[in-house]
Amino acid sequence: VRRLLEQLAHLTETGEFRAFVREGSGAAGECGGGRTATAAGRPLLQQVVFLCEETAAALRTGRAAPGPQPMDKAIDAFQRMRVRQVTGSADEAPTVQGPAPAPVPVPVPVLRRQAALLAVAESVRILEISVRVGLDGRRTPPIEPRELFWYTQAATPRLWARRITGNMTIRSVQFQNAVRIAVALAAARLVAGSLDLTHGFWVLLAVLTLSRTTVGETWTAIRRAVTGNLVGAVAAGALLIGLGRHTDAYAAILAPAMLIAFALGPLLGIAWAQGLFTLVVATAFAQIAPASWQLAEARIVDVVTGSAIGLLCAMLAWPAGARREVRRTMAGLLQECGPLIKGTVDTLTAVPPGSVPAPSTRPALHRLRLAESAYAQFRSEPGVDAPVRADWHAVLITAHHIVLGAQWLPRFDLPMAALPPDATDRARAGAHALAQTTDRLAALCLGRQP
Template sequence: MKGGTERTEILRRSVRVSLSAAAGFYPFLYGLDDPVVALYALFAPISLGLLSSIPGSGRQRAEVMLKALPVGLVLVTLGTVLAVQTWAAVVGMLVVGFLLAFAAIAGPRPAGAAPGLQLFYILACFPPYEPETLWLRLAGLTYGVVVLALCELFLLPQPPGPTYRETLAHALVTAGDTIVGRGGHLSPTELRDAGARLRLSDAPPAERPAGPGRAARGLAQAGSATRRLLEQLAHLTESGELRALVRDGTGAAADPDADVGGKDGGDRCDVASGSLLPQVATLCHETAAALRTGRATPGSQRMKAAIDGFQQLRMRQVTESASEVPPVPVLRRQAALLAVAESVRVLEISVGVALDGRRTPPIEPRELFWYAQSSTPCLWSRRIIGNMTLRSVQFQNATRIAVALAAARLVAGSLDLTHGFWVLLAVLTLSRTTVGETWAAIRKAVAGNLVGAVAAGALLIGLGQHTEAYAALLAPGMLIAFALGPLLGIAWAQGLFTLVVATAFAQIAPATWHIAAARIVDVVTGSAIGLLCAMLAWPSGARREVLRTMAGLLRECGPLIKGTVATLTAVPPGSAPAPPTLPTLHRLRLAESAYAQYRSEPRGGTPAHADWHAVLIAANHILLGAQWLPRVDLPARALPADAADQARAGARALANTTDRLAALCAGDLSEWERGGPSAAEPGAVVSPLDAARSTGSSGPEADEAQPPPQRPDEDPFTSSRPRPALPAPDETRPAPPQADRTPMPALVDLDVWLRSVTAQLNRIEDDLPETVRQAERRTTAVGVPGSAARPGGDRRQGAR
């Protein structure tokens, strides 16, 4: 059931389209006695105003329509010329159909105008071959589009909605206030809801930053960074660390000379956090103000300088006197603050690029901000080449619709069907991304057309050749059909449109009830072609593609985790390069595109395979860590051998987990059933701290195969060799001084990142459907490690 706002807009659109169509049809047909101009002036508003779903306000729609007009003129010209031979029209339809459908990669507005532009070529490429009427066709098309654009501007125009920049600015104010403890204490749910409003699927289509240009890419990246920031704040609120961080940081800012000791790690002043926390909050508010004004904040990358100063202060704390060394809880909160600051740094840069829009010098990491220094042709080519693959749902959809339209044009031309463009119109309007949806639409459309054809036949028989009667019925008929059709469903839309078409063509040339019968034949023919193509070309829509792309994304995450840890633990430091992130970024873009279409398709009785949105969030988190950890945490001296080994073991365990989740999500357990390499390391753990305190054994038989557990008092951040057993540790006490102290912040930051990734992967596995769980248990029963071997221990522990 459509809401009140949507119903109102449908009624207003019906008025605009009906008036603009009538304003062209009646004057040219009855005033100038020119049916060619009248026909194109009638179908131009119907094509762009009704059959196209151009999003946005009245002004935005009018702008898109006027920009589409030159393309429409070219298409009508091309169709008129290629109508000379059926084979030429079919080849043209194949090329035009693919290009216009593939234009969806440019964003919602080009995608919305594509169906109407398709109809311009379809209408012109059918016989009779009359190139001498080309200028009349172009005149009618131009008149119809211009009148429709004027109606969009001045006749019941759609008011503009909130822009994405305004929504982003509001979310940033919320984040800034939360960081400094202003505006009340928002719950984790409220923070996550504020982030969810930034999802592109929840934004008005016209406001989505989905284009290939620098401004759109920067704004989209800013939205992702803000969502990540709010998710981080929600997690810190849940754990209570945000309140402690604000308390410690604000106390240090007020009294930098205050005591750095404390009983529990909370009743102390954190000088490092006190220096960074206010800058993070201030930058959030200044960036929000810049988004509202549309002017970039002067002074680029201020957060980078603040992060560098923060890291230097942390290093001084752990390398000077023992009294200056913060306890482990404070170190963890500093690591969490560093991750928050990195999100704000990405946000600061991306908003600057979005508002400025010009090419910039290289920004580190270059793989993340590659678009900032690229030219516009390069950005377009990257978007096009990135989607020219069978794994792109945009490529799949364009191929499907192009082949279906070309086949329909071939059948209509070969069989010389009367009004053959209705065959292609049926393909264009009834094709869906899955065979199930296509069949459901076709059943309703054929039923509606059958009823409409009977009504139209009765009308034509009853009125005969009384043209003035059809003229009197056309305008109110369009108004009713264009309003009730979208409101009542596809069957009503097709039936009422049949009546409108019959009424219009009865005025252009003498018509009998045969025109209604011809429409039934054409619609059934087009429906059969569309259904056949839907059955042969990716019949499951994005369901299978989302399985493939998500599995591929998870498999790319494993090497990225191991490569990041290898960079931080290399001997000597800096000898191992940072892992490349472009392969994972490419997989992420394909997965996001497949997921967007998957969410738009009705699921029916098909159960969800996994929480795909959680997979995308986890992949983003892994990407972010892989980009900033090597940049800000590369140690000056090599890490102790045992800590490095523990970190690498944790990375291998997480990589095994991503491989296993990829196999589970894709339903491919063959590698695990064969006992592949990922099954050879049961009991692996995820972080240096976990590795230092637990063996993580997966069963009684594993105890003999693994070294004895490390004592819980061994501090992995300061110890490079075993210690004798001591009483239970007090994490709030600073670690004792050592002659060769390890750079603790690097290990703490790495540990926090690995723990966070572990929790997200655990949550993904927890949300797998029961059928997948059963397959996993069956695989485990034949000797492959299952949930018992997964990082983090118990299935539910640490997952929520």
């Protein structure tokens, strides 16, 4: 939706849509030669409008819009018209009368407007399919491009397997977090069992609730949690001394205490949450067995022990969080984009057309998922002091466009006849230059000399 709205806003603000309509009506004399081209594109524009309206209605009503076959046919017809413009004979192709008596090719601005309209149509089709899948659930028939919508026909075990295997790499922040928590819980279990701590499960609970993705954030959470537990322990000790063994009093207090702790704790912060939870724990345990102020003492010992273990693991395992990982994953993503660009152009310029298979986008999609996870965690980690000098979101958007191009261009832009040698050389030179640019950016992400 964001991509489509940006495209529509750009074409509207630059006057491209207005020029497109003028060409279709013949209002602009200097663009009169584009009337035939625009007339051929009018069904595509009408299909864009229709699918936008149908998708909006589907979102309002919760019922899926019709399938994308009409859009596919409109795109194919539009592309055949564009190919005829540049490969057909002079009397076949739409032309404009220039100063010379002979006809000249369609102006470049008209060709660019056609390409922009095609990009809008592709965005609308992807949006319509995504909404349909979201409303109807999985679809058994394969949806093109299959590499983009592969999950619609995948069985649940395959989805789980791909999610797990995709994150079984040291470059995955999900894998890093899982390893960190697993090591911390194992150490907490070992310490609690070895020291025979009272209510030792509180040690593991402290590790789970106080561990963060950076050492700085973990230390901040531990400081506040220990402070809240100290205050809560003092209050719990006073409560246990004051009420003694009157279990009816504890039973009357428990429900309001739990309501206050679990409702206000998350809103007021971790210190309040830990302090109020200590009171709830003391109130609950006092009903099960005779309890004294030493229960609050045991909770403090367990929380401090779990906090120390969690802090130690945070210091040893990826202490900087996703700050460095986002650079590495973005570099890996950009490195995958270069071969994808060149492979796509090789498919389009092959002789005969289609003799070279389209490149697989799965490696780039895998890198894209890793980079998205690292970026999401990076943005969720507060307190980063060093300024961010790279627009990582722009890298993700660029890579997404490259992946979409690799999936869509062989499907809709495959030439019907071999391209002229000079056009092939220009296309391959442009792809090589663009791939070199992504490699240079990848080197910059890693701090190397580009």
